Amino acid sequence: MRNPHRTQNIAFFFLFLATLLIVVPVGMIVVIIIQKGLPAINWQFLTDIPRQGMRAGGIFPAIVGTLYLVTGAIVFALPIGLLAAIYLSEYSKDNILNRLIKLAIVNLAGVPSVVYGLFGLALFVIFFKFGASILAGSLTLGIMILPIIITSSREALESVPQSFREVSLSLGASKWQTIRHIVLPNAIPGILTGTILGLGRAAGETAPILFTVAAFYLPQLPKSVFDQAMALPYHLYVISTQVPNVDEKIRYGTALVLLTLVLFMNLVAIIIRYKFRKKKKW
Amino acid sequence: MAKIKTDKLNLWYGPFHALKDVDSSFGANRITAIIGPSGCGKSTLLRVFNRMNDLIEGVRTAGKVLVDGEDIFGPGADLVKLRKKVGMVFQRPNPFPLSVYENIVFGERIHADSIKRDTLDEIVERSLKSVLLWDELKDRLNEPALRLTLEQKQRLCIARLIAVKPEVLLMDEPCSTLDPQATARIEELMRELKNNYTIIIVTHNMQQAARVSDDTGFMLLGELIEFGRTEDIFTAPKDRRTEDYITGRYG
Secondary structure (H helix, E strand, O other): OOOHHHHHHHHHHHHHHHHHHHHHHHHHHHHHHHHHHHHHOOHHHHHOOEEOOOOEEOOHHHHHHHHHHHHHHHHHHHHHHHHHHHHHHHHOOOOHHHHHHHHHHHHHHHOOHHHHHHHHHHHHHHHOOOOOOHHHHHHHHHHHHHHHHHHHHHHHHHOOOHHHHHHHHHOOOOHHHHHHHHHHHHHHHHHHHHHHHHHHHHHHOOHHHHOOOEOOOOOOOOOOOOOOEOOHHHHHHHHHHHOOOOOHHHHHHHHHHHHHHHHHHHHHHHHHHHHHHHHOOO | OEEEEEEEEEEEEOOEEEEEEEEEEEEOOOEEEEEOOOOOOHHHHHHHHOOHHHHOOOEEEEEEEEEOOEEOOOOOOOHHHHHHHEEEEOOOOOOOOOEHHHHHHHHHHHHOOOOOHHHHHHHHHHHHHHOOOHHHHOOOOOOEHHHOOHHHHHHHHHHHHHOOOOOEEEEEOOOOOOOHHHHHHHHHHHHHHOOOOEEEEEOOOHHHHHHHOOEEEEEEOOEEEEEEEHHHHHHOOOOHHHHHHHOOOOO
8 A cells, every 4th residue: 555644754754864965074074174173273373384394384375375366366257257247148139159158158167177277277377478377377267267257147137127127228228327227236246146156166276276376385475476376275285195294283274274264255155145135125 | 289199100029910000199298098908019009109119129110109299210219318208107116226215316317417416305305296205205215115115116116207307107007006095096196297297008997097097099909999088988989899898898
């Protein structure tokens, strides 16, 4: 005899179990890294340069390098991504060219990050002769996060109700005035959220900066955008695999700083979204 | 004298023939109602007058539409000027998610060369007074407009439109989301506004058309079947189809 109530319970059990399994790895990663990394965190670790072949001292240059790279990436990616998103959501008509553009964006998002690294090496480092530099690394990271920014900005723009545009146009506003005064202000929270998620992604990636900017060991701060820089993810890779006898707590401490940076950015994105949802009433 | 005239106006949405040879004439400082069953093209006709149909892809128009004697589809037609002159009130009250004040001054911010605070204040007061909202809202100008009641929102939308100093008000079922009391008050407002504006209202509510309008046009399947003084249309329709619709045989 089939018992619908029992099959229902079984289904519920497995669905719930699968959902629970998502939480476990996240929780474990965070717990392990905090547990092993927290003892390393102190003022010196955050503000000093690496010493004794990166086996002691701090990770300050890597923190600064990552901040530079993230800032650089956003300076390139946000304007281009936002303008492209405005074109795609407000101006483009449904034709072959625009379908091709949209397809390209989806594919750009799917390209493995190491391929971006090689691309950056070929184009920015070698062809444009920027050398391994903050400029080359920022541009490479910028291209990598473009699809995130375009997609989230487009969604944000498209979620602004059509009726707002209609009213604005019916009051004699031009299309650009409508975008500028009505559409953009209402889309900003969504655009910001996407941007910050892109930042988090840029901060955490190793492969794109591997050939384009990252310095193995550089006990000073970069002086210009044409300098190499240390960066947290690459530094973590180096002290984990390339340098023998690094104290475990320094490795986990570095991971903790990187994780905190990325989680903090995501947290900001979540708060912006939450505040916006509470305010929005249409 | 006719404020708006159409001459052999035809409109297609892609292959769909939505308006067929519409000849009409809308008098200045009168309220003209356009009635007819859903899908008859009455909203489409309304949206021709401020060219809102331009926003839809695949729309084609043929024939002439004259506003103050000027062809709005002519080569020298200025879309911004047209839309300032011929404004629209939509079915759903749709204030921007801004304050009451900013909603009303939106048009001024868009159109004025320089923004003066005094001018803005003046516009807000004058516009709110003309829709009889000033006393209710004068202390709440900085509140979000989305917090108003539906009726207040619709009045605000009319005020926002009036602030642009239009000459024609197109109203697309402006009361369909309102309760009967609010509807009555908006109709009262329309009678008041008619002294200064030419009003064209689309409605599926025949009683509303009979109550509020001076002239009425009846549309069916894209054709303007009958057009005349409201009392004639409702008491002595010339066309059989108008009579059937008005007496409720279909709709």
